[in-house]
Amino acid sequence: MIVAFSVAPTETPGSKAEMADAVAEAVRVVRASGLPNETNAMFTLIEGEWDEVMDVVKRATEAVVAVSPRVGLVLKADIRPGYTGQLTAKVDAVNRRLAAAEQKENGL
Incomplete structure (x- = not known):
């Protein structure tokens, strides 16, 4: 499964933490978990089995709770048993299609 999640404090009273x-x-x-992951401007993606991914999301959330009494968590999951390597495979599939379309447009 792939989980995209965003966790952030909604308030940090009395704290200088940003x-x-x-x-x-x-x-x-997430990075210490050893699971395939990537972080972008809005989400962190992590890939693995249900229990291990959800454990990492929980521990990442707890790290934010340590500096804020209120935390927002957004989570989206792609659950596809029997598939691995989808973190990069999905992007590769789109890039192949874009490259093929570009070649077609350029008459190659």
Whole structure:
């Protein structure tokens, strides 16, 4: 399964912690997990089995809770048993189609 999630503090009363500091701690948890992952401007994606992915999401959320009494979590999952490597395979499939369309447009 692939999970895309975003976790961030909604308030940090009495703390000098910035949102980026809290998010960095969550990303540190994800990267330390050893599971395939990537982070972009809006989400962190992680791929693995249900229990291991959800455990990482929980621990990443707890890292943010440590600096904020209120935390927002957005989670989207692609559950596809029997498939691995989808974190890159989906992007590769789109890139192949774009390249083929470009070649067709250029008469190659």
